[in-house]
Amino acid sequence: MKFPYTEKVLEHFKNPRNVGKLENPDGKGLEGSPACGDMVAVYLQVNPDTQVIEDIKFESYGCASNIATASIITELAKGKTIEEAKKISWQEATEELGGLPPVKAHCSVLAVEGLRAAIRDYEEKHGLVSEQEPTTVDVIRSRLKHVMNPMAGL
């Protein structure tokens, strides 16, 4: 197997961790990338006392690195508090996977955004934030801007 991916990416792609849905999630996010059309959904179960993410699941409609980055994000987030999980960056996820091809950096951004959307949903539902910025295509584009030009590729 000789894809432009690291062994770790391939491993997470082949055997993704925490795939699926949570029945009654405390937080739920669905993000899509206008760069490629991929989507990722993240479901959270949060301990209301400790704010620790006790369970996390994801679903992906996307490329191999979308699946792998979503998988690694769930591993990174599980057991962390909401505040800690918010700080997980796409660079951290990418590093954890041993790197991604430059053209695939946005997949990692998408996975992180999926997690953050789920956290925002949790915070909103639990009255932890006052207003939520709707995730429009423009918002996603601006988030992706530092990674790539979403329409033209790299």
Added chain:
Amino acid sequence: MKRIYMDHSATTPVDSLVVDAMLPFFSEIFGNASSLHSFGTEAAEALSLARKQVADAIGALPEEIIFTSGGTESDNLAIRGVVPFNEGKKHIITSVIEHPAVLNTCSFLESLGHEVTYVPVDVDGIIDVKVLEESIRKNTAIISVMHANNEVGTIQPIEEISGIAKEHNIYFHTDAVQSVGKIPVNVDDLGVDMLSISSHKIHGPKGVGALYVRNGTNISPIVFGGNHEKGMRSGTENVSGIVGFGKAMELAAERLSEDSVHMTRMRDSLISRVFDTISDVRLNGHPSKRLPNNVNMSFKYAEGESMLMLLDMQGVAVSTGSACSSKSLKASHVLSALRIEDEFIHGSLRMSLGRENTMDDIDHMVDALQETITKLRAMSPLADR
């Protein structure tokens, strides 16, 4: 693990008869075909034979064949070659679903001040001949429309288009890179002035191809030097490559009916079994005006690169038009031109068959595909389960 190659539109394994034909031309009959001594004349003779093999396979004359470095260069030469001979004529007509070799040659010419009309296609990929005819201008220098499309396999009504071109006295070029060896390609029947061929798509070596140029068609070269190929393509001829290409063309012609029957059977079986066993699927391209070796299908809720990789892990090689896999993150311009919905483009797979594939390979492919789609849909947030 058994490996099954189903990406013959990308490239093909070199036929063992072709390799055998090439082998003496590396270290024994290695002369430069321009040399006067016997090492040179032996090489020149080999080129003559290959030129005849290529010409015969498409119903042309040997002197109408210009050897190039491949299909891309042939397309460049055809289109850019007629431009200097048509000083006032700055208009080119082509289709929206051409190969990048044609499309990017056209954009290059646009950057030099030429005008290009890109004729649309219908949802099956057939060019709109009426629009094509209406877009003809007084200053149209050339019409270039591919014989069969590399992604969806749709076959164009070349005879009709070449008739229109002739009526208006405009040069007509077709890119036959994908059609040679799969359907009959005869330059007179097609009525073309120029026709591009690539060796590596027909079980010949990579890095060699040809442009057929009908006698009387004036073109100028795009590579300058020692005036090889009657001045139309300079550079020491790739003798071993051309010998292999000649042999591959001979085989393609000899085996055409056998190969196409075999490929058609496999193609139709693959399509119907996918429809029978997998839901939310569509066939891209024309249902019948289609290359015998092309299967292009889209699967909802499954993404192209992921499918491709899971299939590869099961030993099966295919390609996709999804945006995630291409190096530029741009979805297939062909599937877009066919107005296929984004979600289907995103889950498109091209399975292109070759003469060495078997019905067993089709069985294996269908199994691998089922497993792949099941796995991916199980993790998709969109699939209705």
Added chain:
Amino acid sequence: MKRIYMDHSATTPVDSLVVDAMLPFFSEIFGNASSLHSFGTEAAEALSLARKQVADAIGALPEEIIFTSGGTESDNLAIRGVVPFNEGKKHIITSVIEHPAVLNTCSFLESLGHEVTYVPVDVDGIIDVKVLEESIRKNTAIISVMHANNEVGTIQPIEEISGIAKEHNIYFHTDAVQSVGKIPVNVDDLGVDMLSISSHKIHGPKGVGALYVRNGTNISPIVFGGNHEKGMRSGTENVSGIVGFGKAMELAAERLSEDSVHMTRMRDSLISRVFDTISDVRLNGHPSKRLPNNVNMSFKYAEGESMLMLLDMQGVAVSTGSACSSKSLKASHVLSALRIEDEFIHGSLRMSLGRENTMDDIDHMVDALQETITKLRAMSPLADR
């Protein structure tokens, strides 16, 4: 009859190690390097290795190598590639003894309105550096001077010329097609921005070559399509050819000192024995600044094509700059530029050696040459007998 090949400047037999390296890439590792599946990535890895082999052999970085279809295309790409990036700069400087790949590219550009200065050479074939420097203008886009000449083997003072180019901030290209594998070729030592190489001149396969392009040098492509080679050269990569080329470059670098000592010995022995045994003869080109494998001599009262053919009948393959043999009936532009008298041009022979030649071959060559010259002079109306 033993056949002796002494026309290595025209082309070379492919080294058996090179053939061995290529063989798996026809029918086993046959993927398209752009494909995402493992057939494709295997091919892409082979290209990476070859790119490194080529780069290492000339002291370059892999990303500075653009694979082409040969030396001719590399020369075209170098010179035409810088033109669009130098809109106002319409002046090119080259020498009168360049290969047609450079000269005809220049005349093409002249036909588009560019201006070209062809710098003269002295009687040994060394470029007049003073004239070159004086011909630099504000609008000079590129200087292209070959490293070593293909006919007479004269080696140019490339370091000096590249220094001048750098001083004036002008791109400098050298055609190193003949020098690679015979004398050291290092892009930094030479100080060049671009450098052309051809595989078939160094015991690699025909139809493949490279252009070295120093990082930071802006060029645009001359063949358009799928944006292979980082957009600088479209067309499915000739994987087997490139693999062979890479291996040939590695061997050329490894064997450089051994090969050049061996060739120099044979060259000097051939020259001195011809001078010792045949009268009315001259050596063309520089006596010492000369490729180790080049012997270009002229024989009064014997015509080139006749010599070549009589030698060929004795199994020896050489070439000539005589007007009678070239397909265009034009005498060598190089020998004319060296101001060699017509009667000597008319009787010129180039004997170019290769690593597989032996001292025995030299013996055989000298014998064959004596017999040939004797026979021809015996029937010449001009020879003093």
